Amino acid sequence: MTDWLGLLAAPRTPRPELKGRVLARALAPRRRWPLAAAAVITLAVGGGAWWAYRTIGTLTTERDGLAARVHALEDTVSTFIHGPATRLIQIPVSTGGRVGAVTIFADSVRHRWLVRCDGLAPNARDQAYQLWFITDRGMATAAVMPMDQDKPMVMALEMPRGGEGGGDQRVLGAAMSIEPRAGSASPSGPMVFHRLL
Amino acid sequence: MTSPKRLSQEHQRSLERRLKAGDERALGELFDLVAPWILGLAFRILQDEDEAEEVVGDVFVQVWRHIDQHDGGRGPLVPWILSIARNRSLDALRRRRRWWRKSAHLEQAQEAMGEAIAPAAPHEAAVPGWPMHREVHAALAALSEEQRRVVVLSYFEGLSHREIAQRLGQPLGTVKTRLRMAHQKLTEGLRHLKDWVE
Numbered sequence: 001m002t003d004w005l006g007l008l009a010a011p012r013t014p015r016p017e018l019k020g021r022v023l024a025r026a027l028a029p030r031r032r033w034p035l036a037a038a039a040v041i042t043l044a045v046g047g048g049a050w051w052a053y054r055t056i057g058t059l060t061t062e063r064d065g066l067a068a069r070v071h072a073l074e075d076t077v078s079t080f081i082h083g084p085a086t087r088l089i090q091i092p093v094s095t096g097g098r099v100g101a102v103t104i105f106a107d108s109v110r111h112r113w114l115v116r117c118d119g120l121a122p123n124a125r126d127q128a129y130q131l132w133f134i135t136d137r138g139m140a141t142a143a144v145m146p147m148d149q150d151k152p153m154v155m156a157l158e159m160p161r162g163g164e165g166g167g168d169q170r171v172l173g174a175a176m177s178i179e180p181r182a183g184s185a186s187p188s189g190p191m192v193f194h195r196l197l
Numbered sequence: 198m199t200s201p202k203r204l205s206q207e208h209q210r211s212l213e214r215r216l217k218a219g220d221e222r223a224l225g226e227l228f229d230l231v232a233p234w235i236l237g238l239a240f241r242i243l244q245d246e247d248e249a250e251e252v253v254g255d256v257f258v259q260v261w262r263h264i265d266q267h268d269g270g271r272g273p274l275v276p277w278i279l280s281i282a283r284n285r286s287l288d289a290l291r292r293r294r295r296w297w298r299k300s301a302h303l304e305q306a307q308e309a310m311g312e313a314i315a316p317a318a319p320h321e322a323a324v325p326g327w328p329m330h331r332e333v334h335a336a337l338a339a340l341s342e343e344q345r346r347v348v349v350l351s352y353f354e355g356l357s358h359r360e361i362a363q364r365l366g367q368p369l370g371t372v373k374t375r376l377r378m379a380h381q382k383l384t385e386g387l388r389h390l391k392d393w394v395e
Contacts, residue, residue, distance in 0.1 A: 003272070003276030003277070003279055003280045004276055004279070004329070004333050004383075004387050004390055005279075005333065005337075005348070005352045005383070006234065006238045006276070006279030006280070006282060006283055007234060007238075007279070007326065007329055007330045007333040008241075008330075008333055008334060008337060008349075008352075008353075009234070009237040009238040009240070009241035009242075009353075010237050010241070010330075011233035011234050011236070011237040011324045011326075011327070011330065012233055012236040012237040012240055012249075013233055013324075014232050014233065014236050014250070014253070015250075018232070018236075018250055018253065019225070019228050019229075019232065021254065022228060022232070022253055022254045022257045023221075023224060023225060023228065023257070025254050025257070025258060026224060026254070026257040026258045026260075026261040026262075027221055027224070027261065030262070
């Protein structure tokens, strides 16, 4: 009943124009932009959540794959470094006026090499370093290594086991030359090092 | 002078039905019936003509958009509208940076002129609802002066019990008791009121 107390105030005659103004305002179509904005925000948030879900799933898969590869590499490196049949050969090299080194962990039991290259000068755009096995049957390509950035490079290589005529090839040493970007069948460019083991 | 408007529940119910049906002319009729009281109430609280007119606009927007929320079975339409007007006015009052200055001004004005309980001038008798205005004033006049004071501070200034106690320098329990007794008397005195229409 106390809602009637509003009638305690003396009534005031509205100015003539107030009625038109008030009715126009009350009857004006309601602006729908807040609803539209809410819909856009909802879609954006939903889309963002879906994108995040998908991205997280993809990244998780990639992470798991990379973790597996890193684990395998750790095993490989550990086997190379700590294997009793592994020989360590470190070869100083000079490229583009810079002094670097090629380190070879040679595992004669598993017929694998782990090669680390440090301090090699980056190649010209049309060139690459090419690593060679020196065998009793001649030079056999081991790897083509385009070097575009000034950072160390590590790779695991399978040693050659058999030649075209059958029987084992015996690896006698290693060499590195600068070759065309696609690599060469046999050394043709400047020799970086040539080392019998 | 136009004769005072009489009460008619049927007209009120018809008006409400038309409002709920989206009849724009009904909104215009409602304005003619209650706008003077909404404006008067808002002005009484805000003491500012422009702000009071803004409240009138707010009230009619809310009534037009939310008329479905009014349950006719729980009470007449006009008190519902007046409660919206009061709440809007108090909201505006609270937003003011000069709240305390205005409040102090109001209090002084009330003390000097007894404005809060002064009935409308005779020339306002043509305004719809005028008879009820007189009846509400009569109900308020039946209260003791202390009860009237706490009712006015509570209703027109939106003060809490504690704020009223501080304003009047009275114990909180005394203020609560006066308000409770005043509400009981007003409820009894206004129980017979219905909405008005000519």
